[in-house]
Amino acid sequence: MNAADPQAKIQALRRQLQSLLDAAKANERKLDRFDALERRLIAVESLEELVKLLLVECRAEFGLDAAELWLLDPDGELQRALPGLPMAPAPQLLAHHGPLRALFGTARTTRLIAPGHDEALLAAAFGAGARMRSAALLPLVRQGLLIGSLHFGSSDAGRYDASSGTKFLDRLAAIAAIAIESMLNRERLRRAGMTDGLTGVHNRRYFDHRSLIEFSQAVRHRYPLACLFLDIDHFKAINDGHGHPVGDEVLRQVGGMILRSLRTGDLAARYGGEEFVVLLPRTDLAGAREVAERIRLMVQAAPFVTPEGGTLSATLSAGLAMLPAGAASFAELLGAADRALYEAKRQGRNRTVAGGAPVS
Numbered sequence: 001m002n003a004a005d006p007q008a009k010i011q012a013l014r015r016q017l018q019s020l021l022d023a024a025k026a027n028e029r030k031l032d033r034f035d036a037l038e039r040r041l042i043a044v045e046s047l048e049e050l051v052k053l054l055l056v057e058c059r060a061e062f063g064l065d066a067a068e069l070w071l072l073d074p075d076g077e078l079q080r081a082l083p084g085l086p087m088a089p090a091p092q093l094l095a096h097h098g099p100l101r102a103l104f105g106t107a108r109t110t111r112l113i114a115p116g117h118d119e120a121l122l123a124a125a126f127g128a129g130a131r132m133r134s135a136a137l138l139p140l141v142r143q144g145l146l147i148g149s150l151h152f153g154s155s156d157a158g159r160y161d162a163s164s165g166t167k168f169l170d171r172l173a174a175i176a177a178i179a180i181e182s183m184l185n186r187e188r189l190r191r192a193g194m195t196d197g198l199t200g201v202h203n204r205r206y207f208d209h210r211s212l213i214e215f216s217q218a219v220r221h222r223y224p225l226a227c228l229f230l231d232i233d234h235f236k237a238i239n240d241g242h243g244h245p246v247g248d249e250v251l252r253q254v255g256g257m258i259l260r261s262l263r264t265g266d267l268a269a270r271y272g273g274e275e276f277v278v279l280l281p282r283t284d285l286a287g288a289r290e291v292a293e294r295i296r297l298m299v300q301a302a303p304f305v306t307p308e309g310g311t312l313s314a315t316l317s318a319g320l321a322m323l324p325a326g327a328a329s330f331a332e333l334l335g336a337a338d339r340a341l342y343e344a345k346r347q348g349r350n351r352t353v354a355g356g357a358p359v360s
């Protein structure tokens, strides 16, 4: 090009201007995409939706090859909550800070990883088989504490390199962290609203709601549904003899034993004072009897510790009923289990009665 040629100069300037415009447009598009994502993050309604947004939609939207979410869960709170929230893909739950410290050290800033650097870190962030070539690792920080991390990976070596700016990613991480925290708080509240504070099993309100769903599912899909009523024997005497706090402690421990005896999908609730109700979907009479006996024997064998350091023993009675063929309402099943419990009490307590017949 002849530098003195004004036409050529204009052409060169035009090209420069065009490329600046293209870059500005690309930036604007990027900004719009981040903006839309942020708005959606702020508006999510459930933890499930939040995880899907971060792991599935971000990945598609930004043309990534992998997205991972790690969440710190030292008390196992999320571990307990997640089975009830079907998620694919699911976040990885961390029992301690170790893996986060390995990614971020003491820093709390976004890390961009380019090829040739920190291959071990890429393998840690995405799993050894993932073969990402560049990545952005976003720390999720709330109130100065690292609560997890979000990992975006690409098989394109040039996608993330150390010289790229991290302004958008930093902002996304900050908003994702707020959204995760508020969703966890909402989930805690939701669970508190359906859990009995003393025993940790579900409360009556939740049972009344879930039992109707379980009943209609069992009727529609024609599978067995077992119902157990469990009632601590002579509980009034425990209260009167040892005091109300000891009675509470017995209730709490029995609640724990019931929960430990059940599998995912079963439902346990505190029905009233010292009475628990358990629903066992897809469980036949023999299986339900086994569960009832397991709980009864566990309670019978347990030494309940008093605040003074002494121990006391307790027993419970169980009434068991199966969803009758052609049952018109859940109340029929509940009524049959209640009558079986009454029969167990009448026959001397510390036993399981199934539909009128003792099984222990």
Ligand SMILES: Nc1nc2c(ncn2[C@@H]2O[C@H](COP(=O)(O)OP(=O)(O)OP(=O)(O)O)[C@@H](O)[C@H]2O)c(=O)[nH]1
Residues within 6 Å of the ligand: 198, 231, 232, 233, 234, 235, 236, 237, 239, 243, 244, 245, 246, 247, 248, 251, 272, 273, 274, 345, 349
């Ligand atoms: N400590 C404690 N006691 C409770 C709670 N809810 C109900 N109770 C007590 O549970 C006792 C239930 O007594 P009853 O219904 O007479 O039954 P029981 O003494 O267990 O006798 P049987 O069921 O016939 O074996 C009452 O004394 C209630 O006050 C609670 O949350 N904590």
